[in-house]
Amino acid sequence: MKRFDDGGGAPAGRYGEAVFRPEQAGEDERIDLGALAYDAFTLARLTELGVGPGWHCLDVGAGTGTVARLLLERAGVAEVLAVDRDVRFLRAHPVPGLTALEADITDPEFMPGRFRLVHARFVLMHLRSWRQVLDRLVSLLAPGGILVLGDAVDLTTAAAPDTPYSRVMGAMWQGLHDTLGTDVSWVPDYPRHLRAAGLTSVAAEIQVPPLLPGSPISRFWADTWERAREAMTATGLVDDATIDAAIRYLDAPECAALSPGLLTAWGTARA
Template sequence: MANDPSVAHDPPPYGAEVFAFSHPAQTERLDSLGDLCDPATTADLARWDLPAGARCLEIGAGTGSLALWLADRCPDGEVTATDTDLRFLSRLRHPALRVLRHDVRTQGFPPGSFDLIVARSVLCHVPARTELPARMVSWLRPGGRLYIEDPSFFPAASSPDPVVRRLGDAVTTTLAASLGSDVAAWARSFPAPLGGLGLAELGMRVHCPTLTATNAAGRAWALSVADLLPAMTRAGALSEAGGTRALAHISRPGFVDIAHAMIAMWGVRPLTRHTEPRYAG
């Protein structure tokens, strides 16, 4: 029965086979994504005051650049940085930083644990993504904020460049087939997934970075596609030769396009209960 192809099995988690933590270029790929995303994410988070001694949680902290930024901002508090594999986080040192092995799919935290919860490029890769925001809200203290940010490849789908369109479609298709990811419609639906959770100050932000051969987006795309290429070939989304040509295309001098969008949504657990979500813009 275990090998019966008619029996449905959950896809392997992010980091096990696809974007494997053991891949020799994984640190560089994650660092490139941090260089791409950190400026917009930290600009959002810097807008909001945190209480003295704030307790913060970053789910899926990767190589820890955002967790370290939070720790610098909350030196008298505590920042818990989690991931399913800690090889990139265990090297970090900061008096306000705690590193914890944690799988958000199956593990939780006590109610009212945190003043801020951040999950970036996490929920899009979890098949049960729609169930998680409600659980995460329960981990917030009254007045605490939930911040979720995920990619959507809709800019690639509308590119005038057929190679970029094909590459974006191959990434979207392959991640869906291999991980159960949604990097198309999920983030594009924001902030609706927070509606009905009793949150105040609902808001969202969209960032569409420029894609060139040499910037952070270009490095992240090149490293991600190279990592995904075997899975793309298995899924029939892009041949090895087609992937090699696409990588050469986006690496050529003078290449420019729009990368995937990074879309963030947030909301605050109110100090008193209310029934209607309030969008703050």
């Protein structure tokens, strides 16, 4: 089903422009549904890595700022610089110690300082220049600092039954690739890429929230498919009726499928 490639022309747009526009009603709620599904995993990993009082942190692609606020309120870090190309949602929820910076991390001149923690979740997968951005994020680490990156890993196998859910999930990845340049095919190799970037103590884990009727992750995918509907149908892999059937399936008691997982990888800069 997938037909991703690394070449070809530039995508038609960018995240937040062609699809998932922040001015679209309810986009902050969609982002928060993803946060409800994954924030506990992310915070647990960050605290297990020692993130805590006195740390100066950078949160890239911060969205509505849920991770940044958890770092301040639960982990007790000193400061979080939260970066996004559009910071309207960050500015809507100010807290002490949180600074919002509107910036483009693909800009070669992006250098806001050095940090003990650099974190990004569901960001690099949407960038065709992810290799260069990864190297740039490594360069923002203070000596001994930790880079923590998370992106989606597609768990749909070739042996999976041909259902509206599997067809729509495949069409979503293809539609986002065609429209934004999104590519999750390289994500399972995150540890190798972090090691190649010069980091030490590299490791990774995967979390897969259960698809249950009414759960945050099920609602997140339903909202995501609605927003990406045009990009998905343009692939020719699905039509509106198939998308509608997949959305109904997510909320049905007979739902028996795996959500894409969150692969979190980390490594430490040399002191």
